[in-house]
Amino acid sequence: xxxxxxxxxxxxxxxxxxxxxxxxxxxxxxxxxxxxxxxxxxxxxxxxxxxxxxxxxxxxxxxxxxxxxxxxxxxxxxxxxxxxxxxxxxxxxxxxxxxxxxxxxxxxxxxxxxxxxxxxxx
Amino acid sequence: xxxxxxxxxxxxxxxxxxxxxxxxxxxxxxxxxxxxxxxxxxxxxxxxxxxxxxxxxxxxxxxxxxxxxxxxxxxxxxxxxxxxxxxxxxxxxxxxxxxxxxxxxxxxxxxxxxxxxxxxxxxxxxxxxxxxxxxxxxxxxxxxxxxxxxxxxx
Numbered sequence: 001x002x003x004x005x006x007x008x009x010x011x012x013x014x015x016x017x018x019x020x021x022x023x024x025x026x027x028x029x030x031x032x033x034x035x036x037x038x039x040x041x042x043x044x045x046x047x048x049x050x051x052x053x054x055x056x057x058x059x060x061x062x063x064x065x066x067x068x069x070x071x072x073x074x075x076x077x078x079x080x081x082x083x084x085x086x087x088x089x090x091x092x093x094x095x096x097x098x099x100x101x102x103x104x105x106x107x108x109x110x111x112x113x114x115x116x117x118x119x120x121x122x
Numbered sequence: 123x124x125x126x127x128x129x130x131x132x133x134x135x136x137x138x139x140x141x142x143x144x145x146x147x148x149x150x151x152x153x154x155x156x157x158x159x160x161x162x163x164x165x166x167x168x169x170x171x172x173x174x175x176x177x178x179x180x181x182x183x184x185x186x187x188x189x190x191x192x193x194x195x196x197x198x199x200x201x202x203x204x205x206x207x208x209x210x211x212x213x214x215x216x217x218x219x220x221x222x223x224x225x226x227x228x229x230x231x232x233x234x235x236x237x238x239x240x241x242x243x244x245x246x247x248x249x250x251x252x253x254x255x256x257x258x259x260x261x262x263x264x265x266x267x268x269x270x271x272x273x274x275x276x
Contacts, residue, residue, distance in 0.1 A: 011235070022266060037140070091140040091196075095143050101149055108128050108135050108136065110149070
């Protein structure tokens with residue numbers, strides 16, 4: 001689950017292969033985005049763990065891969081994030097400086113897609 | 123952080139299950155099969171904040187380092203700095219660590235996700251009852267989504 005700046009609650013309803021958005025007034029909207037875990041950045045981009053990738057869903061709905069090439073196993077520390085490989089990414093968090101932190105469970109480690117700061121290079 | 127071999131030695135994890143950041147940028151990590159919650163500093167230094175490393179339940183009211191957990195899962199750091207986490211193996215309760223470092227149980231439901239707002243409301247997604255619950259500062263839970271049936275509607 002994640003809250004945006006306006007107080008809308010995003011719920012990964014993975015059993016129904018969707019994301020539900022509950023507004024503060026109680027209305028419910030549905031996004032087609034389907035992920036086991038979700039995170040939001042301050043500008044409203046939604047990040048989700050989907051298969052072996054982290055996908056970004058922009059507020060207008062455009063979906064783009066942000067980490068992982070879609071295949072499982074391990075590759076790519078220090079290289080392009082979209083060429084890297086993850087192995088069962090189960091959780092994602094996004095920092096205020098746009099770094100993605102990924103619990104890469106199958107690789108027994110935390111991966112980082114860094115942008116402004118080089119942190120946790122492994 | 124992490125490596126090729128599952129374990130609890132320096133630099134090792136065992137089935138990392140969730141990550142969350144606090145407002146200072148410190149990363150919190152539930153290291154599920156090591157029965158502990160860690161923080162990771164920017165230089166990669168790991169510090170155990172909850173869990174003795176021995177799975178079990180030894181009650182509330184203890185400091186994090188003296189509190190036993192069992193397979194911690196989803197976690198979240200509220201704007202207040204309070205850490206909330208699902209102690210999944212311990213009858214699926216949600217527990218918290220106050221800023222003073224003491225562990226207590228918040229509610230007796232399973233959580234597949236947990237988050238909180240700046241007003242102190244806690245939101246818990248309950249995969250057993252197929253509901254989302256909001257808990258206010260007084261500790262009462264209100265179902266804000268879901269019908270307690272595994273189903274699709276709306």
